Amino acid sequence: MKIVSKPIEVVCWFEEDGSPHPVRFRIKNDDDTKCTIKINKVMFTDKEKFAGNPILVFNCLSLVNDSEKFLELKYEINTCRWYLYKI
Numbered sequence: 001m002k003i004v005s006k007p008i009e010v011v012c013w014f015e016e017d018g019s020p021h022p023v024r025f026r027i028k029n030d031d032d033t034k035c036t037i038k039i040n041k042v043m044f045t046d047k048e049k050f051a052g053n054p055i056l057v058f059n060c061l062s063l064v065n066d067s068e069k070f071l072e073l074k075y076e077i078n079t080c081r082w083y084l085y086k087i
Contacts, residue, residue, distance in 0.1 A: 001070060001072065001086040001087060002086065002087055003085065003086055004084050004085065004086065005084070005085055006027060006028070006083065006084050007081060007082070008025045008026065008027045008073075008082050008083065008084045009025060009026040009027075010022050010023075010025045010026075010073070010075075011023045011024050011025070019056075020056070020075060021042065022039050022058055022060070022073055022075075022082075023038070023039060024036060024037060024038045024039055025037055025039070025073070025082065025084065027084055037062050037063075037064055037071075038062060038063065039060045039062050039071075040060075040061050040062055040063060040068075041060065042059070042060050043059045043060060043070070044059050045057065045058055046059075053076055053077070053078055053079075054076075054077045054078065055074050055075065055076055055077065056074070056075040056077065057073070057074055057075075057085075058073040058074075058075070059071070059072055060072070060073060064087070070086075071084065071087050072084075072085045072086035072087075073085065
């Protein structure tokens with residue numbers, strides 16, 4: 001997997017305890033077009049800290065350009081920001 005670390009727009013749903021579940025996301029390409037990618041399956045979720053900030057890490061399986069790829073999405077809990085970290 002290649003590290004990308006780009007901010008993304010995410011559609012997700014939240015459980016009563018506040019834990020998010022991503023459904024799909026939109027990323028801005030280099031030519032300023034936007035691409036929407038549906039998350040087929042969340043393989044597992046992990047928690048980590050980066051510079052003292054709590055982060056949720058989602059390892060997902062998605063269909064990108066007609067091939068299945070593993071993705072890693074990161075959600076910063078304090079700022080409510082999503083990032084496509086690895087693809």
